[in-house]
Each structure stands twice: as structure tokens, then as C-alpha cells.
Amino acid sequence: MKLLALLVSLLTASSLVAAPAENRTAHGVLMYFTETVQSPQAWYGHNFMLGDTPIQPTAAFPAKKLLTYVGKTITVQGHWFNGTAFVQDTQQPLPMPMEAEQTQPIMRGDGILVEQLHSD
Numbered sequence: 492m493k494l495l496a497l498l499v500s501l502l503t504a505s506s507l508v509a510a511p512a513e514n515r516t517a518h519g520v521l522m523y524f525t526e527t528v529q530s531p532q533a534w535y536g537h538n539f540m541l542g543d544t545p546i547q548p549t550a551a552f553p554a555k556k557l558l559t560y561v562g563k564t565i566t567v568q569g570h571w572f573n574g575t576a577f578v579q580d581t582q583q584p585l586p587m588p589m590e591a592e593q594t595q596p597i598m599r600g601d602g603i604l605v606e607q608l609h610s611d
Contacts, residue, residue: 515603517544518566523558536574536600541565545602547572552605564611567603574601 519541524532532538537545539557546567548554576596 513571514568515544515571516566516568517541517546517603518564519544520562520564521546521557521560523561534599537602539602541567547600547602547604549604549606552608557605560608560610566609566611567605567607569604569606572601572604574598 522540524530524538524540526533526538532540532545535545538554539546539548546557548557549569552567575598577599
């Protein structure tokens with residue numbers, strides 16, 4: 492039964508990742524959560540956040556460039572990336588307990604892939 496639930500979760504996750512990316516805009520003060528600090532944001536792969544919206548570095552705006560905007564009010568535009576489905580591994584602790592009847596996969600590394608950035 493657990494194997495069937497895992498297969499359904501993986502199929503659902505793959506359909507989410509394969510869905511067409513939608514264009515999104517976010518505005519706010521850019522915050523940075525380092526990977527070495529145990530925070531929910533870092534665990535989910537949300538190292539850069541604009542309010543509640545995760546921002547993902549791209550070739551046009553790599554992490555090094557985004558770090559120069561931390562603490563500043565900015566607007567970003569780009570396509571939404573659905574991230575990748577989390578598959579529980581005994582080596583990687585969860586930041587919170589999973590519900591017994593988890594019907595949707597936990598997605599990590601999702602966010603706006605920054606294509607344009609405007610500073611206020």
C-alpha cells in the first residue's frame with residue numbers, strides 16, 4: 492500500500508514538474524537564508540525570498556549577483572519553477588513531521604526563476 496502511495500506521489504510530482512511554466516512577478520525586500528542554517532526556508536531550497544515568494548537564481552541572475560540586493564526592495568519577473576519532489580531519506584531529517592495521509596508531494600527548490608530584476 493505504501494509503495495502504491497509513493498508511485499502516485501511520484502507520478503503527481505512529475506506531472507507538476509512537466510506543467511508549462513507560468514510567468515510571475517514578485518515585489519518586496521529580498522531576504523537570504525543560508526543553506527548552513529537550519530531553517531524551513533533553507534530546507535525547502537528557498538535561499539532567496541521576497542515576502543512569501545521563493546526566488547531562484549538563474550544564469551542571468553546568479554546567487555552572487557542576487558546577494559548584492561539582499562535587504563533592498565526589488566521586483567523580479569520570471570517563470571515559475573515547480574521544483575522537485577522530495578523523497579524521504581533516513582539521512583535527511585524533516586523540518587516538521589509529515590502527515591500520515593500526505594496526498595500531495597512535498598516540493599523543494601520551487602520559485603520564480605529570475606529573468607528580470609528592478610531595484611526601487
